[in-house]
Amino acid sequence: MTVPVLSAPLSGLVSGTAYAKINLALHLRRRRDDGYHELETLFAFVDAGDAITIAPADAFELIETGEFAAAMGPVADNLVTRAAVAACGTADGALPPLRIHVDKRLPVAAGLGGGSADAGAVLRLLGVGADRAQAIGEALGADVPACVVSQPMVGRGTGTHLEPLADHDLLGAGCLLVNPRVPLSTGPVFKAWDQIDHGPLPQGSARDILLNGRNDMEPPAIQLCPAIADVLAALRATAPVCARMSGSGATCFAIYDTPDAMAQAAAQIAAAHPGWWQMAGRLR
Template identity: 40%
Template sequence: MASTLAPAKVNLFLHVGAPDASGYHPLCSLMTFADYGDVVTIAEAEAVDLVIDGPFAAELSSDDDNLVLRAARALIAEARRPVPVVGFRLEKRLPVASGLGGGSGDAGAALRLMRETLRLPIDDARLEAVAASLGADGAACLWARPTLAEGYGERLSPAPALPVLDAVLVNPGVAVSTPEVYRRLDASGAFGSVERPPMPEAIETPQEAAAWLSVLRNDLEAPAVAVAPAVGAVLETLRAEPETLLARVSGSGGTCFALCASDIEAEGLAERLEAMAPDWWVRRCRLGGPWA
């Protein structure tokens, strides 16, 4: 039996272009990962199966469409050899449909665990190809380290050198449909440039990171707020708090993040938010990784 963290993914910025003839949107995004997330465990089993527990277990199904099982079966096919039968346990600690890459992160964790525990002779490139086949965030979430994603999410390059960032994640408890967010974006026509923005070689402080990110954006933020106004309420609250250096939606919502100057500020902000809005999911974390 072995376990690993499937860290929450946070889009520090996310630029989305107009869809191509196939309906896919090009993008440019700086992704980083938190020291908090779901936990995936692998163990010998009689069949490839999945047990889900944790605070958000009721919102997920363990049927064949779950990304953990899809990842396992895809890797078995890629191995092209008999593979010992394993089962998985998923402790679902992240909200579902929350813009934190939970499903892709869980799949990535399952792939890493299988390759390591079963000693499969599959190199990084082949493992990454399997992860990419499972979704746009798949390859980035496999390694769970800061990365710049371009194209349709498949072109990955190292992120600028960033300090570890103290942050607070906040979700109002509303699942946000990614397809609906993209439909709103398409209807608005408010597409951004997906050319790589000027990148500093290194960012030394949280204040520098927030200042640089403030001139960038998340093009899915406005449609996410339109789909789920509660996300807008979270953003408005975060941006009014003194500890917040920058507040933004992650991915297609509905989780927002606030960057803070230090762990003391992040702790104070998280505690106050928990008292102000006890129905919100609030987690203090550190962004940067890799934590997996």
């Protein structure tokens, strides 16, 4: 039996965006005894991503459409399903009477927090209070708490300890996402890291951290997926503010100061590499 503990009952259809997550910088500090990694990162979000719609229903139904729907995995083990169950507080873990439609526009295993972004959007759309949503997010995965907020945050620990960013001087900056259409799982990239601590996350504004930071997962990811180096080279040839891999890859991003510069870069890369996936937006 469903025992809803939402902030407000869901009386009608609600919809929103599961914003693409990028890591403007990601510094790995050490591997912990529990097998997880201590890291420091600056999460940022693009104003584009998967589209989520939720409506009351007689029984739970997860509808998956879009280019990457087939990669979402079994319904019972999907982060969307788990977020909905946790949000509705079913005492026995029963599926809540909701119809959730995910238009899967973000590639899976791509460093964009796709599943985490979907889970965060579900928690927001179901009106779960901030503190409870963060607790649920931590139980679901390391990126989910940041994706619940979907605003720039400094993440520490495994990424779940969040601090607000004082100066978001990249708000509205153009962001071009490019993926060579090669999935890359996080585990092997962490395993291939050389375990050398190259220092902490820089301090300052978003731009300071972007320009003075790095992604320590980029070198091992390139070893496992050499196409990432090709994507980075193509992006850097468009003269962005900065181009870097996001998360554990294989998606890379480039930041531009003007919409025209981003549009020109998107057209240039699409013409040269028509098989690559790309998405353009602005930083939230």
